Amino acid sequence: MWELVKAGGWLMTPIVLCSILALVIIIERSHTLQFNKIVPSRLREQLITRLRENGDIGRTQLMNVKEKTPLGDILATGLLYRQYGLESMTMHMQNRASVQIHQLEKNINMLGTIGAIAPLLGLLGTVLGIISSFLAITDGAMQDPTMLAAGVSQALITTAAGMIVAIPALVAYRYFQRRIIDINAQFETQAGLMIQELYDYHLLADSNLADMRQFPSAAVEGAADSAPAMHGEVNAEAAMTS
Template identity: 45%
Template sequence: MLEIIQAGGWIMLPIVLCSVLALAISVERLWALKADKIAPRNQLAEVWQRVKDNSIDADYLKQLKGSSPLGALLASGLSNSRYGRDIMKESIEESASHIIHDMERNMNALGTIAAIAPLLGLLGTVVGMIDVFTQIVDQGTGNAGALAGGISQALITTAAGLAVAIPALVMHRYLHRRIDTMVVSLEQESVKLVDALHSERQVAVKEKKRK
C-alpha cells in the first residue's frame, strides 16, 4: 500500500487525507444517528404517563430536553403547552430546526470530499501525463521505464480519487436519507403528543360545561 501511495506522487497525500476524513465522518455520523439515541423507545409513552400523573415540572423538563433529540422536542412542546396548540407546534418546529442542524453536522464536509476526490485524481492524471510528455521531449520514446512511471502515476491517482469518492458519495446519500427518515419519525411522535394533550383538554372542558 505504501508503495502505491509513493508511486502516485505528492497528489496522493490530499487524497489519503480525504479518505481518512471521510471514514471518520461516516463512523461518527453512524454512531450519532443511531435510532435509540435519536428517538428512544417508549419515551413518548413515559412522557404521556407523566402528563396524566400531572408530574411535569421544570427539573423533569430540563432532564427530558437533554435526554435525546425526541426528548428535546417533547420538552419544548410541553413548556409551551399552556399557550395553545398552535404555539406548542411552533415551538416544536423551532426546536426541530436546531436538531436537524445538529444531525446534519459534517455532512457538507462529507459531500465536499465526495466531490473533490475525483478532481484530485484527475489532477494527478494531468500531472502524470505532463511528466510523460516531459520525458518524451527530453529523452525521446526510447526510455520505456520513465514513460511507464508517469503513466503509472496518472492511473494510480485516478483510481485512488475514485476509490475515495464513490464510498463517500454513497455514505453521504445514505446518511441524508437516514436523517430525513428520522426527522419524519420525530415529527410524528411530537404531533402525537400535541394531539393527545389538547384532545384530553377539550374533553375536560366539555365535561366541565356539562356539570
C-alpha cells in the same frame, strides 16, 4: 502500500487526507445517527402517561428529558410551553426540531464535498502523469523509459485512489441524508401525535379554546338581557305605525 503512495506523486497526499477525514466522519456519524438514540421508542407514551397520572410534569423532570435525546428535547419543549396555548407550543417545538436537524447534519456536507473533489484530484493526477509521460518522448523517440513508466503509473494510481475515496464517501453521504430525512419525519409524527393526545385527554391549556368554551354561555346571557328591550322597541314601532 507506501510504494503506491510514493508512485502516485504529491497529489496522493491530499487524497490520503481526504480518505482519513471521510473515514472519521463516517464513523462519527454512524455512532451519532443511531435511530434508537435519537428517537427512543415509547418516549411520547411515557410522557403522556405521566402527565395523565400526575396532572403535570415538573420542570426539572422535563429538563432532564430535554438533555437526553433530540426527540426528548422537542417533546419536553412542547410540554414546557403548553400552558401558553397551542400556537406557542407548536412554534417552540418547530424551533427545537430545526436546531436538532441542524446538529444531526453536522459534517454531512463535508462528506459530500470529499466525494466530489476526490475524483477531481485523481483526474488531476492523471493529467499530470500523462504530461510527464509525454515529456519522456522527444522528436518521436523515447528518451527516458523510466520517466514514461513513472508518468503512466502516476496517472493510474491517482485515478484509482480518487475513486476509492469518492465512492464510499458518496454512498455514506446519501445514506446519512436519507437517515436524517427519516428522523425528521419521525420528529413531526411524534410531535403531532403528542398534540393530538393532549387534545384527546384535555391536557392542553389553550386560551383560545377556553375562550370558545366560555363564549356560548356569555352569548346566551347577552341575548336574554337584550330580549325585553328588543320586545319593547318592536311594540313601540307597531304603535307608531298604527
